[in-house]
Amino acid sequence: MGFRLDKCGDSCYLGLMRIVMMATGDIAIPSFKALESTGNLVGLVTQPDRPVGRHMVLTPPRVKEYAEQAGIPVLQPERMRDAEAVEALRALEPDVLVVMAYGQILSQEVIDVPRVACINAHASLLPRHRGAACIQAAIEAGDDETGITIMHVVKKLDAGDVITRASMPLRGTETGESLHDDLAQMAPAPLLEAISLLAQGNAPREEQDESVMTYAPKLLRSHGQIDWNLPALQVARKIRAYHSWPGTYTIYPSVKSGGDKTLKIYPPVDVFSGITKPVGSRPGMVLESGPEGMLISCGGSRGGAIRITTMQPAGARKMNAESFFAGHKIMPGAILGLPSEG
Numbered sequence: 001m002g003f004r005l006d007k008c009g010d011s012c013y014l015g016l017m018r019i020v021m022m023a024t025g026d027i028a029i030p031s032f033k034a035l036e037s038t039g040n041l042v043g044l045v046t047q048p049d050r051p052v053g054r055h056m057v058l059t060p061p062r063v064k065e066y067a068e069q070a071g072i073p074v075l076q077p078e079r080m081r082d083a084e085a086v087e088a089l090r091a092l093e094p095d096v097l098v099v100m101a102y103g104q105i106l107s108q109e110v111i112d113v114p115r116v117a118c119i120n121a122h123a124s125l126l127p128r129h130r131g132a133a134c135i136q137a138a139i140e141a142g143d144d145e146t147g148i149t150i151m152h153v154v155k156k157l158d159a160g161d162v163i164t165r166a167s168m169p170l171r172g173t174e175t176g177e178s179l180h181d182d183l184a185q186m187a188p189a190p191l192l193e194a195i196s197l198l199a200q201g202n203a204p205r206e207e208q209d210e211s212v213m214t215y216a217p218k219l220l221r222s223h224g225q226i227d228w229n230l231p232a233l234q235v236a237r238k239i240r241a242y243h244s245w246p247g248t249y250t251i252y253p254s255v256k257s258g259g260d261k262t263l264k265i266y267p268p269v270d271v272f273s274g275i276t277k278p279v280g281s282r283p284g285m286v287l288e289s290g291p292e293g294m295l296i297s298c299g300g301s302r303g304g305a306i307r308i309t310t311m312q313p314a315g316a317r318k319m320n321a322e323s324f325f326a327g328h329k330i331m332p333g334a335i336l337g338l339p340s341e342g
Contacts, residue, residue: 012196017116018042019195020094022080024061025101027184031121032063034188035098036070043092045075047103081107089113096195099153100187111153117198118153121191123183125149125165127213130158135183136176137216139241142233145169146179148187150194152205159213161205163197166190175243175267221246226265228284228296228337232304236269239308243267250284250336254328263336264312273304284336291322296336 019035020043021028035041044067052059067074073092077085086109089097097114099106100121111118124134126149131137138146147167152160166186174182197203224246226235239248247264254261272295277287283299293309312318313328330336 012192013199014038014040014192014195015199016040017095017195017199018093019096019098020045020089020092020114022046022097022099022102022106023063024103026062027123027180027187028100028121029063029066030184031098031100031187031191032066034192036066036072038192041072042094043073043075043089045077045080045089045102048076048078080104080110086110086113096198097153098191098195100191105157106153106155108155111155117203119163119194119198120151120153120158120160121187122149122151122158123180123187124216125167126151126158126162127208127210129214129216131216132218133216135179136219136241137214138170139174139176139179140234140237141214142172142237143170146183148183148190150190151208159208159210161207163194163203163205164190173240175240177244219246224248226250226337229299231300231302232271232273232298232306234300235298236271236306239265239269239306240267252330252336253334262314264318265308266310266312266318268309270307270309271304272307273302275303275305277303277305282335286330286332286334286336289330289332289334290325293321294330 017040019040021032021035021041022045023032024047032044044063046061046064049058049060051057064074075085075088079085089110090113094114095116097118098121099118122134124138125145125147129137145167147165149165150163152163154160166189168182168186194203224242226238226248228235242248243266249262249264251260252263277297281287281297283297285297286294287297287305288295293307295305295307297303297305309321310318311324313324
C-alpha cells in the first residue's frame, strides 16, 4: 500500500488496487496512460481487431497498441458475455473495472467481477446526454457546459450512481472532434480521484435524477443530412457537432452533370440571424455563391442564413469555396436538399 502523489494529485491514494480497463475508443487513451503510469493497471479488455479502410486492413484499436508497448495483458473477446471471456477477466483478479468507450453492453456477471466496483467514465454531465453520441449532443443542443462523469456501472445504460464529475464551459466554437479531444484530456483527473475515493472506502454515490435525463443515441451517417427548415443557429451547431463523425451533407443540383450530387459541409460556419432575404426565398435556397463562400437560407420562425466556406463534392477532395466554384456552379436561387424533379 502506498501514495502515488506524482501521478494523481496530493490526495490520491490507490494502494495496491488492481485495475482492469475496458476500452476501445481513442477517447480512452489518455486515461489508459494515466492508469498505466500508476503501476496499478493489470489488464486491458478491448474489441477485436477490425478491417479498416478501402483495402480492409485488419487494424487493432489504438489503445491496444499502447497496452502492448507497456506490457499490459490484453483480452479481445468477440462477446464479453461469453463464459470464456468472463473467466479470463476473473483471472486478472480486478479490484476495480474501469469502462470507457468500450463498445459492448456488459452483463451483470461482468459488472460483478471486480472486488470493489465497476465504474464508467462518460463524456457528459450525467444525467444529461446518456448514450453514445453524448459529445455531439452537447454541442447540437447549445449547452453552456459539458464534462466527464465517473459513475458506477449498472445494467441500465449510463444510469448508475455518480461518484464524481469534472466540468468545462463550451464557447460555441467547438466541433465534435475538438471537444472529443478536450474531454479525453480531462478524463484522467476525475477518474483517478474516483478510484482513490474507492480505495479509501469513502466514495460518494449520488443517485441520478431521472426526471432531467436526456438520451443521445448512436449516430449513423444518414443523420448528417442537413434539414434547411431548421433555424440557422441550429444548422450551424449540427455542422460543428457532427464534425468529423458522422459529418454533414446536403444535396445540390449539378449544372455540369445535370443531376443531383452530394455535397459534404465542414466548419467553420458563419451565422446570420437578422439577414434580410429576397422576396420568395425559402429554406435551402442559395442567396449568394462565389469565392467567399455560399450563403444559404434557413428556416424557423426567425429565419436566418449560414455561410459555408469549406466543402467536398462527391468523388472529389475537400476544398475551400474559391476552389469549389472554380470547377462547380451552384447559382443563387438554387435549392439545396431537395432532389430535382426529372
